[in-house]
Amino acid sequence: MNAIDTAIRAAAASITVKGLTKAYDPQTVVIPPMDVELKAGEFTVVLGPSGCGKSTLLQMIAGLERVSGGKILIGTREVQDLEPKHRGCAMVFQNYALYPHMTVFENMAYSLKVAGMAKAERAERVAAVAKMLGLADYLHRKPGQLSGGQRQRVAIGRAIVREPGVLLFDEPLSNLDAQLRHDMRVELADLHRRIGATTVFVTHDQVEAMTLADRILILNKGRIEQFDTPKAIYHHPASVFVAKFIGAPPMNILPVTGDGSALRLADGQVVAHAPLTGAFQLGIRPEDIVVDGKADGHAVKAALRFREDLGSHSVLAADLGGSIVRIATPFGADIADRLELLLNFPTSRLHLFDAATGRAIPGAQ
Amino acid sequence: MIENARSLNIAASLILLIGMLYILGPLYLTLATASQSYEFLLRNGLAWYPGDQFLNNAVRIFTETRIPIQMLNSLAVAFSLAIATCILSFLSAYAIVYFRIRWAGVAFALILATIMLPVDIRVITTYQVASNVFSPVNALLDVSGLNGLIAQVFGAPVQLELSVLNTHFGLIAPLAAHGTGTFLFRQFFRTLPGDLFKAARMDGAGPVRFMFDILLPLSRTSFAALFVLTFLSGWTQYLWPLVASSTPDMQTAVVGLARLLPDSDGEVPDFPMIMAGAVIVSLVPLLMIALLQRYLVQGLVLSEK
Numbered sequence: 001m002n003a004i005d006t007a008i009r010a011a012a013a014s015i016t017v018k019g020l021t022k023a024y025d026p027q028t029v030v031i032p033p034m035d036v037e038l039k040a041g042e043f044t045v046v047l048g049p050s051g052c053g054k055s056t057l058l059q060m061i062a063g064l065e066r067v068s069g070g071k072i073l074i075g076t077r078e079v080q081d082l083e084p085k086h087r088g089c090a091m092v093f094q095n096y097a098l099y100p101h102m103t104v105f106e107n108m109a110y111s112l113k114v115a116g117m118a119k120a121e122r123a124e125r126v127a128a129v130a131k132m133l134g135l136a137d138y139l140h141r142k143p144g145q146l147s148g149g150q151r152q153r154v155a156i157g158r159a160i161v162r163e164p165g166v167l168l169f170d171e172p173l174s175n176l177d178a179q180l181r182h183d184m185r186v187e188l189a190d191l192h193r194r195i196g197a198t199t200v201f202v203t204h205d206q207v208e209a210m211t212l213a214d215r216i217l218i219l220n221k222g223r224i225e226q227f228d229t230p231k232a233i234y235h236h237p238a239s240v241f242v243a244k245f246i247g248a249p250p251m252n253i254l255p256v257t258g259d260g261s262a263l264r265l266a267d268g269q270v271v272a273h274a275p276l277t278g279a280f281q282l283g284i285r286p287e288d289i290v291v292d293g294k295a296d297g298h299a300v301k302a303a304l305r306f307r308e309d310l311g312s313h314s315v316l317a318a319d320l321g322g323s324i325v326r327i328a329t330p331f332g333a334d335i336a337d338r339l340e341l342l343l344n345f346p347t348s349r350l351h352l353f354d355a356a357t358g359r360a361i362p363g364a365q
Numbered sequence: 366m367i368e369n370a371r372s373l374n375i376a377a378s379l380i381l382l383i384g385m386l387y388i389l390g391p392l393y394l395t396l397a398t399a400s401q402s403y404e405f406l407l408r409n410g411l412a413w414y415p416g417d418q419f420l421n422n423a424v425r426i427f428t429e430t431r432i433p434i435q436m437l438n439s440l441a442v443a444f445s446l447a448i449a450t451c452i453l454s455f456l457s458a459y460a461i462v463y464f465r466i467r468w469a470g471v472a473f474a475l476i477l478a479t480i481m482l483p484v485d486i487r488v489i490t491t492y493q494v495a496s497n498v499f500s501p502v503n504a505l506l507d508v509s510g511l512n513g514l515i516a517q518v519f520g521a522p523v524q525l526e527l528s529v530l531n532t533h534f535g536l537i538a539p540l541a542a543h544g545t546g547t548f549l550f551r552q553f554f555r556t557l558p559g560d561l562f563k564a565a566r567m568d569g570a571g572p573v574r575f576m577f578d579i580l581l582p583l584s585r586t587s588f589a590a591l592f593v594l595t596f597l598s599g600w601t602q603y604l605w606p607l608v609a610s611s612t613p614d615m616q617t618a619v620v621g622l623a624r625l626l627p628d629s630d631g632e633v634p635d636f637p638m639i640m641a642g643a644v645i646v647s648l649v650p651l652l653m654i655a656l657l658q659r660y661l662v663q664g665l666v667l668s669e670k
Contacts, residue, residue, distance in 0.1 A: 064563050085569035097560035101582045110578070111568035158568070 004128050004163060009196040013075035013088065013165035014040040015061060020070035020080075022056050022222075030056050031222040033070060038215075040075075043192050043199045045209040047245070048219035054202045055170055057219070061200060062089050062168050074166060085115075090159035091168040095175060096151045098143040098158070104130075105139040108158045115162075129161045132194075149180050153187075160195065169201040173208060185211055206246050210234070218242050236351075240358035243283045243351060249315055249326045252289075255355065256282045267321035269300045271345050274352075281358070283351035286315065286328040290344040302341045318343070399640035406636050422641035431613045432642050435621035438533070440649070442606070442617055443599035445537050450595045451588055454546025459576060461547070462554040463562050473551070476544040484539055484605045491539045492530075492608055499525035531615045536606055540599060546591045549664075553587045554580070590664025593657045600650050618646045 015038040022031040031053045038044045046054045059065035061072060063084035072080045079087045090111075098107050105126055112122045130136045133153045143151055152172060159167060169188075173181045189212055192199055203209060209216045210230045218225040218233065218241075226238040237243035243251040256263040258276035265271060271282065302318035302325060309331060316327040318341050327343065352361045394411055400419040401412040426432050457476060461469050484491060494500055503524055506512040512522040529535030565575040606617040613621070625639045654661070 059563075062563075062567060064566060084566050089567070091564070091567045093560040093564055095558050095560060097558050097564035099561070099564075099579055100557075101579075110565075110570075114569040114574060158564075162568075 004125070004132065004160070005195050007163040008160060009041070011088065011163055011165040012041045012196055012198045014038060014073075015166060015198060015200070016071075016073040017061075018071040018073070020057075020060065020072060021068045022053070022060060022065070023068045029222065031060075034222070034224060036217065036224060036227060038198065038200065040198050041196045043201065043212060043214045044217055045213035045215075046200060046202045046217045046219060047206065047209040048204065049245070050204060052219040053222035054204075054219050056222075058091075058168055058170055058200060058202045061087075061166070062091050063087050064091075088165040089168055090162050090164035090166070091170065092152075092155045092159050092172045094171045096143070096155040098151060098154055100143055103140050103142055104135060104146070104154050104157075107143065107154055108161050111158070111162050125161055126157075129157045133157050133191075148176050149184060152176065152184055156188075156191070160197070165198060167197040167199045169199065169203075171203055172201075173203070174205070181208075188212060206248070210246070218245065236360070237283070238360050240281055240283070240353045243353070247285060249286050249328070251283045251285050251351070252323075252325045253353070254282045254284075254320065254323055254325070256280050265300065265321035266323070269321060270298050271300055272298060272347050272350055276352075279355035280361070281353040281355055283353060284345050284349055286326040287313075288346060288349035289325070289327045290346060291316075291327060291329050292342050292344075299342050299344050302343050304339050304341050316341070395640045395643055398636055399644050401637050403635050403637055407633060411636065418637060419641060422638045423645060425638050426642045426645055429638075430621070430625060430642065431616075432618055432621050432625075432646070434614060435616055435618040436646065436649070438536075438615065439600055439617040439619065439646075441533055442536050442602070443596045445533065446540050446599035447592045447595040449537060449541040450543060450546050451591055453541060454550050454591065455581075455584065455588070457547045458550030458554060459580065462551055463572070463575075473547075476547045479542055479544040480548070483543075488604060488608060491605075495535050495539065495609055496528050496530050497526050498529055499527055531610050531612060533615075535609050536615075536617070537599075539609075540602060540605060543595075546595065549591055550584065550587060553584060557583065586660050586664040588664070589657055589660030590662075593653055593661050596653055597650050622646060 017034055017036045019033045019035060020031065021029070021033050023029040034057075046057060048054045056065060060067050060080075061074075063079070063082060063086075067080045070080070071078055074087060074089070099110065102110065105123075108126045108129060109122045112125060117125075126139070127136070130139055133156060135150070135153055135157060138146060138150060138154075143154065146154065155172070173184055176184060185208060188201075192212075201208070201212060213230055215227060215229055216233050217227045220241050226233055226242045228236075228238075233242060234246055237246065237251070240253055244253060254265060254271075256265055256271065257279055258264075258274060260275060260277050261273060262270045263272045263274055263276065263280065263282060300320060302320040305317045305319055305324065307317070308315045311331060313328050313331050316329060318325050318327060320343070325343070327341075353359060354361055394413075397412040397415045398406070399422055401416040402418045402421070405412065405416060405418075457472075460466065461473050466472070497503075503512075506515070506523055516522040529538070561579060562575060565579055570578060600617075601619060602617065603619050603623075606620045607623075610616045610620070613624070616624070622639065622642050625642060626634050
């Protein structure tokens with residue numbers, strides 16, 4: 001155990017956001033009033049499509065962007081009007097933003113130097129962090145002489161060397177190739193397990209969110225759609241937006257009508273029995289649909305359009321009452337040349353959403 | 366596309382040769398004439414072959430003319446101009462690129478406009494301002510009617526006067542107000558990662574620290590390039606030093622060279638000495654380029670290394 005691990009674990013602070021808003025002018029409101037609490041030591045991933053305000057939220061926590069209203073508390077301290085350096089946050093940027101003319105050592109030591117730390121102590125701290133991140137051999141190189149993954153590690157090192165209470169990541173993996181991204185994801189998860197800093201990680205990549213997060217905060221147009229554990233978000237999406245955003249391929253959403261006893265598709269086929277009336281949206285994950293087999297739901301007929309074989313499984317696309325449904329089945333399932341499929345939607349796996357608001361209807365599963 | 370036609374190659378080489386002849390010919394004539402005596406010139410006209418009188422002519426430049434002191438003037442003007450331009454350009458580009466300023470776009474457009482309005486075009490108005498730097502203030506007071514008010518209260522209108530003609534400051538200031546450097550630095554700053562400024566803020570560095578610790582070291586080559594360019598343009602300025610300085614001791618070397626021609630008609634100018642002067646005056650910018658040529662190229666291609 002390094003001293004720096006314990007220091008960061010001790011410094012980890014909760015983040016409380018109260019009525020936080022951001023608007024550039026009355027017409028362009030990026031974030032309407034938001035309330036959320038991130039626990040100390042928690043790894044929170046802020047997930048959303050581009051332009052949903054997730055980076056703005058991060059920059060407001062960091063102090064790089066002014067708030068238009070509301071409060072941000074780190075620990076018990078109100079920080080919304082403080083300079084970034086007084087907030088106890090550190091940040092890792094998308095393009096690393098390392099200082100190109102400084103060596104790895106100087107990059108990592110810069111904040112300590114600005115803070116006026118003695119030279120010997122600075123060297124000691126940097127050495128400890130470099131050892132933890134496997135950078136000890138590269139301290140005298142310049143960023144231009146490092147690979148993408150190494151630069152990323154320097155950026156992380158630069159952030160944690162200050163022993164911050166809060167660690168902020170702004171899409172840090174989006175510049176890396178697929179393999180490296182996977183490796184860095186594992187490294188980040190491991191790092192968080194070791195140092196236990198309160199972490200806010202912004203991304204638009206659902207895989208990063210699912211694998212890294214203790215809890216995922218899903219934003220849509222500046223509003224919180226859902227804030228829950230990855231498991232809960234996957235199995236109990238709070239809205240159509242969340243349902244479609246998480247999972248690959250995403251959840252199937254079909255318009256259905258309730259006639260008081262059953263839910264019917266657009267072409268009249270019954271998918272489930274329920275004492276509901278009115279228009280709804282029915283959601284089911286591709287891997288939950290049973291092809292041909294018997295399950296506790298109604299069987300419906302669908303026309304196969306095309307199939308993609310992915311090795312581990314196949315993804316079928318079928319036309320069901322005018323909408324395309326995606327089905328994930330084990331690879332090699334015997335559906336080779338058929339055009340008609342018999343699909344079974346297990347009742348326990350159905351999600352029901354309000355047709356107008358898109359919010360999940362509680363207890364309707 | 367690669368052309369291999371032989372005739373085309375020959376034609377291209379010929380054009381190149383003629384071009385070189387036009388550039389090198391006068392240069393050779395200068396050098397050759399500078400090494401001949403005045404008597405030789407009187408007998409034969411401009412020299413087509415070198416003689417042995419160059420040192421003699423050079424010594425005469427240093428003993429009989431004001432070129433030495435004028436070279437010091439040129440040096441002072443060119444150095445101060447280069448330094449002032451570098452500092453001004455760097456600061457203005459820093460403000461435009463890194464700070465959210467309401468009228469940044471307009472300010473930048475105005476700065477760029479100075480590239481299209483060199484001193485040669487505005488020489489008369491610039492001269493007016495240089496002869497009394499307060500003349501715009503006076504005009505403003507007159508136009509706004511404030512001066513009438515002041516005249517009523519104090520008995521006389523305000524008329525401020527300060528001439529910077531015949532001073533080094535007067536020689537430098539109108540030339541330093543030039544947008545090329547701002548443009549150069551702006552383009553360079555925009556090649557840097559955008560989050561650098563934010564990263565520095567997170568590290569606790571304010572705008573001033575960011576400028577000294579990060580931006581300045583990164584801009585080294587741009588500085589060198591701009592310095593050389595401005596130094597050369599300051600050294601070779603002719604029109605503005607000609608009108609802004611009236612005493613020989615304040616004139617620059619290039620103006621001084623032109624003044625070596627006799628004022629009266631009929632007298633044959635001492636071309637060997639004048640040519641020797643031209644050679645000596647050209648040595649300084651030549652040296653400058655030789656020393657800083659590497660940075661000149663690097664700085665202008667805007668690489669960040």
